[in-house]
Amino acid sequence: MALIFSTGNRHKFKEASELAARHGIELEQRGVPYTEIQADELEKISSPGALHACIMLGSPCFVEDAGLFVRALRGFPGPYSKYVFHTLGNEGMLKLMRNESDRAAEFRSVVAYCRPGGKPRLFSEKVEGVITFEARGKSGFGFDPIFIPSKGDDRTFAEMSTSEKNGISHRGRAVEKLFKWYTKKRAKR
């Protein structure tokens, strides 16, 4: 049986699929409109989200919630990154960061898995980096063109291939944690 990734975001699904293939996991995308609550921490959003999606689907699934937390902007846009990307975009973020010397930021990801009758299980990761002065690159999505991870070279996430980004990124590493746990759990049955 395929594992369901409940998301409407094809970019996220593409990233997760690339990792799933390496674990021999068949992944299925389902755009269930599960409820996301307003909270400052991603855990508080993805945990009830996974529960809701699982109830609606009636089968095991996972959701993923991510956010870009910029230090100089007191964590903005954080849990509201998707909304902020669709309204202000990278251009708006760069405008907010104009004349700002502290460029530190981090991407955080929380993957929440849930099976019918069970409680959500969380897998979190984050990646530190800096906000660029201009957008660079065409890969990925969202704020990828304005974020350079500290663990890489001087390229933005949008200048990396999916597999390269997956090896460093918040989402890639959180999803990888889920897949390792899931594979082990499956082997025990």
Next chain:
Amino acid sequence: MALIFSTGNRHKFKEASELAARHGIELEQRGVPYTEIQADELEKISSPGALHACIMLGSPCFVEDAGLFVRALRGFPGPYSKYVFHTLGNEGMLKLMRNESDRAAEFRSVVAYCRPGGKPRLFSEKVEGVITFEARGKSGFGFDPIFIPSKGDDRTFAEMSTSEKNGISHRGRAVEKLFKWYTKKRAKR
């Protein structure tokens, strides 16, 4: 029995109290941490919010959700105005609006009332205006210092008294609608 306004915001409570007094309604503030969901429309947030608060309190109550919708920013910060005010503040909003000639914006308010066993009843209002080039005034709260309502003179909401702001504002007029309906309903019993 006092009518409960479920809010953690003392400024909102002050504004509503001023109006309640005129209708002979006794208002009580209760900071019930009801769940707010993520949605583009305020109605989708305040309606389940009122239901949740009512279940937790076990008595009739209302909640109010408001947002500043800036046209040039595709409606940003909209439903996330509270979060954006606490992270970017008025300074951040003015930075985003720098060199922007289209200053049009509107404040929207949705008041949702709910009684045990009932469905939420909504009262909505909005007020059009413009975003200033600098913050002015000390009254009110949130984005009041950078918003000039079209129906007033050239003063911002933060340069008006509570009763003056209430007569024009989104929240004042939405709460007024609730109080008129509530008073009529009470008279019938």
